[in-house]
Amino acid sequence: MSIGDVLLYFFAAGAVLGGLLMLVARHPMRVALALIAAMLSLAGVYAMLGVHVVAVFQVLIYVGAVMVFMVFVIMLLDVRDASFVRRYGHMLAPGIVAGSLLLVLLAMLAMPGDALPPAPAASGSDGFLVQPFSVAFLEDYWLHFELTSVLLLAAVIGAISVIKGRGRGDG
Amino acid sequence: MDRAQFLLMVSMLLFTTGLLGVMIRRNALVMLMCMELMLNGVILSLVTFAQHSGTLSGAVLVFLVFVVAAAEIAIAIPIVMQLARQRRTLDVEAWRELKG
Numbered sequence A: 001m002s003i004g005d006v007l008l009y010f011f012a013a014g015a016v017l018g019g020l021l022m023l024v025a026r027h028p029m030r031v032a033l034a035l036i037a038a039m040l041s042l043a044g045v046y047a048m049l050g051v052h053v054v055a056v057f058q059v060l061i062y063v064g065a066v067m068v069f070m071v072f073v074i075m076l077l078d079v080r081d082a083s084f085v086r087r088y089g090h091m092l093a094p095g096i097v098a099g100s101l102l103l104v105l106l107a108m109l110a111m112p113g114d115a116l117p118p119a120p121a122a123s124g125s126d127g128f129l130v131q132p133f134s135v136a137f138l139e140d141y142w143l144h145f146e147l148t149s150v151l152l153l154a155a156v157i158g159a160i161s162v163i164k165g166r167g168r169g170d171g
Numbered sequence B: 001m002d003r004a005q006f007l008l009m010v011s012m013l014l015f016t017t018g019l020l021g022v023m024i025r026r027n028a029l030v031m032l033m034c035m036e037l038m039l040n041g042v043i044l045s046l047v048t049f050a051q052h053s054g055t056l057s058g059a060v061l062v063f064l065v066f067v068v069a070a071a072e073i074a075i076a077i078p079i080v081m082q083l084a085r086q087r088r089t090l091d092v093e094a095w096r097e098l099k100g
Helices: A003-024 A028-049 A052-076 A092-110 A130-139 A142-169 B003-024 B028-053 B057-087
Strands: none
Touching: A003 A028, A003 B003, A003 B028, A028 A052, A028 B003, A028 B028, A052 B028, A052 B057, A092 B003, A130 A142, A130 B057, A142 B057, B003 B028, B028 B057
C-alpha cells in the first residue's frame, strides 16, 4: 500500500467523520465547521485520485464561496432559540430507521460480490487535466454551459425578488 | 473491495448521513448544510465513475452540480432569512402548518 493509498483512506475517513459530526453537533457554527472539514477532506480525496481540477474547484467554490456565505448567515442570525438546545425533531426514530434501510439497500446495490467491471483501456487521470477537460467542455457541452448561465441569472433574480417581495410586506 | 467500490461506499455514507440530517435535525440552516453534504456524496460518486470509465462526462456533470449548488444556496439562504425574520426562530417546528 503506497503513501497515496494511505492518504486516500485517511481523507475518506475524515470526510465520513465530518459528516457524522454534523449530525451530533449542537450549534450551527460547529455543524458548518464539520461540513468544511468534510469538504476539505473530499478535496484531498480528489487530489489523491488525480482529479486536480475538481479538487481545486471544491476548495474554491464550496469552501471559499458557499461555506463562507453560510458562516456569515449563521453569524447574522445568531438567535438563541429552541433548535439550538433540542437538536432533534420528532422524526428522529423513523429517520434513523429509514436512513439505515437506505444505506443497506445502496450497499447491496454496489456490492455485487465481486469488483466493478474493469475499466476500458483509455482509463486513467489523463482526461482530467485542464486542457482536455476545457476542450470537451466547450466543444461537446457548450449548450449545457450556456444553460448554466441562464440558471445563474434566474437564481440571482429569484434571490433579489425573495428579499424585495417579502421585505415590503413586513417592513 | 477495490478502490472504486470503497469510494462508492464513502459516497453512500455521505449521502445517507446528509439525508438523515435533513430528516432529524430541527435547525433550518443545519438542514441546508446537510443538503450540501448529500450533494458532496453525489459528486464523489460522479468523480469515481468518471475516473473508472475514463470519460469526461462525469467531470462535466460535476461542474454543473457545482453551479447548481451555488444557485441553490443563493436562493435558499434568503428564504431562510425571511422565515427567521418572520417568526424570530430557525426551528422548523415553528412552521408545522406548512403543507406539502
